[in-house]
Amino acid sequence: MSDDYDTPWKDALTRYFPEFIAFYFPAAYRAINWTIPHVFLEQELAQVVHDAETGKRRVDKLARVALLDGAEEWVLVHVDVQGNYDSNFAERVFIYNYRIYDRYRRPVASLVVLADGSAKWSPDSFSYSLLGCAMGIRFPTAKLNGFAPRLEQLLGDENVFALVTAAHLLTQQTRGQHVQRRDAKFRLARLLYERKWDKQRIVDLFSVIDWMMYLPPGLQKQLMDDINGLEKERGMPYMNSFERRGLERGREEGRKEALSDLLTRQLEKRFGQLPDSIQERLKEAEPADLQHWGETLLDAPTLDQVFNRC
Template identity: 25%
Template sequence: MTENQVDHDRLFKELLETFFAEFMELFFPEAARSIDLTQIRFLQQEIFTDVTAGDRHKVDILVETSLKGQPGLILVHIEPQSYVQKNFNERMFVYFSRLYEKYRRKILPVAVFGYDRIRDEPDSFGITFPFLDVLNFRFYKLELKKLDWREYIHSDNPVAAALLSKMGFRPEERVRVKLEFLRMLARMKLDPARMELLAVFFETYLKLNREEEEQLYRELGKMDKKEVDAIMQITTSWYEKGRVEGRAEGRAEGRAEGRAEGRAEGRVEGKIEAKREVICKYLARRFGVDSASVQDKVQQLTDMDALDRVLEQLFAANSLEEARNIIWEELSRFTQ
């Protein structure tokens, strides 16, 4: 997916609507302590027309909530900005004005700058004369590229995990950032849908190339076995989900009703194939071309439990010979 094809607004909208409370608590803790984050409602997308410029602008994220201990409702307007735009601070004021005109409520404006460069974006817009300050409009701003990703890796906040991919890191740190993202996911133990949302967001902005993937697997081989097992369960589930959905979709086309048993069998086959693929990919990246004969043996494993046991033990293997023995032991169970 190219930069032009990425729907930045949709990605940020899904992330922040799913984890709105976590976002506010992480980046704007003072506001989060005053806002009732247990009672929130996302309002319909607002579209404004700029007659003079001939443009139509939309407000993607608009949250209705209240302040703790105070009567009345407030609005939180979050504006993700993925590209540099001249006079963006003025645009924030125009949005604020239009929203206030419609709702007549207190509005907390927040701008999230996610483009891949470091700038000093203003967080205010003013109109002043030598004799009178007419307007001093301010808003919260979050410039992701200015954040040090290392400061967030020990957090169990899902927004922090996803946004690691947009923070400030050097090119040579890409593998480490991906590794820490996986470790965060393993600690948080979210439900599959939320896990997938975070993974899609992260990999849209930080997708490793083949060489970096090989480096990632080498780093996994050096880590604690229990932690690696947790990470591999996550990555295996992604493989399984894609494989199972693809197979299920293919079987659904042109098949008559009454073949539920065949489809179930196909899904099991998809899971087994996915696990074999993960094992072979790890062997190739850990031990190189010398592991080809061992990978051939993996293809002979057709039992789900056996594959699970291999995955559990494989990351403790310090040599190709140890890995071969682990797989041979499982094969021997079915030939005795």
């Protein structure tokens, strides 16, 4: 419950969309005219997914892009950051695609990135047929664990999402190994400082890595002290004290939100719709309380007993 993915993925995808497409879907990247700015269609996507079954650990982005032949087309990106097998995932991609066509009469390219750890699950289609009628969709899929054999190559790649993917893989490899994660995180930070990137890009990418690779407070302080030393060594003060405090606040708020969302889903799955009072309590709770309730949930036979109300 400590590793948070949805917000950093959304931030990185939004800020560096062309590089996202270039890294995971190079054929699509080559077909798009990137000299014409892309436009995110937030309202259009919201209309389509309003009533859909969506998990809170997924990132969906709908964008309008210009192709090399001058046509304007729509691209729908799904990043499944939950990291779990989902037998309904391909169907969901199909539903979103046809809902967009149904509402807007626009063809849409669905592109999928999967963060689960399975070596076998790689959905790339959904279809059905009945009485001579066939309906379905095929879509490109990029699996993050498929990049694992290329980890060292990723660390040398200049694409933003090479480092984001490396951070994801290192997060998975160091789960429960805090010292090793601290070392991996510092290695990524050092690589950022070695790039000839502008300050904003380095700060943005460190925010993503920092959010992904959660460390206990003591090790996090050690890491930030080491990064401060690295900045002084290189004469590159990218993060002032205000920005550092902002990173810490945003990181803790994001962790709290992720814990609250996960516990809410677990409680609803076991006990059904939660009373408004419980939902409010979950939103206002501190991370320590949320973790305690998550542990209590394992054995508590009733919702009241989860919260020690009887």
